[in-house]
Amino acid sequence: MKLLHALLLSSTLAMVAPNVWAQANTVPSEPHLLVKGSATRTVMPDRFSVEVGLESIDMQTDVARGRVQGNVERVLKLFAEHGAIESSVRADNLSIKPSTRYRNDEEVFNGTSASRELKAEFADAAALQAFLRDLKASREVQVTTAEPTYSGEGKLRAELKAEAAAQTRASATGLAGAYGAKITGLYSISDVAPSFAYGVQAGTWPKHPDDGDRFASGDASALDRIGVTGSRYRATAPGELLTAAPITYTENVYAIFLIKDGS
Missing domain, CATH: 3.30.110.170 (Protein of unknown function (DUF541), domain 1)
Incomplete structure (x- = not known):
């Protein structure tokens, strides 16, 4: 041995x-x-996530805030209609800050920016696709999807x-x-x-x-x-x-x- x-x-x-x-x-x-x-x-995968960024800019703060809030309500309604998993729905706090842009190499005031971010997950790809079809994207409504995951x-x-x-x-x-x-x-x-x-x-x-x-x-x-x-x-x-x-x-x-x- x-x-x-x-x-x-x-x-x-x-x-x-x-x-x-x-x-x-x-x-x-x-x-x-x-x-x-x-x-x-x-x-x-059984989790399909989406993030919706909402931002409105206006000289009047309350107008910008109102437009963002209106979009929030519409997106949340679509989340519910298309079966987003309730526990996954997240809404960030409202953010308000000055918005500026450059004109002739000079930074000028552009108005007040109001923004929020919403997130949700769907249990299947078909539900997410249906949500995306009904959501009208624009300069004030930006949509991003992420890698599917397994819960x-x-x-x-x-x-x-x-x-x-x-x-x-x-x-x-x-x-x-x-x-x-x-x-x-x-x-x-x-x-x-x-x-x-x-x-x-x-x-x-x-x-x-x-x-x-x-x-x-x-x-x-x-x-x-x-x-x-x-x-x-x-x-x-x-x-x-x-x-x-x-x-x-x-x-x-x-x-x-x-x-x-x-x-």
């Missing part, structure tokens, strides 16, 4: 950068295994981390067993990818259907990527969102397990 001990030790010991493992852990001097667990889930992202990420962590233990158990070794304890676990000099680059180890990447090393930034992918298609009018593609979330976990010869 001395040969096994030497093999495992030489295969797993490495130097580690000071900032690896969130600057909290170092590589143990004992024989160990470094394994990576990864979990991925693809979901459809259960936080819970989903926690589930993926748990799956990835379980995968590291299964991977380490299988690998140690193949060498006749035993796992004696967990030394470190993190979602930050290490950058160990094992002599291979990230991604060069073969994938196993039920296994994580073993001895993951190389470019830390490449490994430590919590992936969120997806795409969206927009209409010809700037900001109008028509539909959205699925979003893929990926969580990675890296663990160091202490081992010993099975004899």
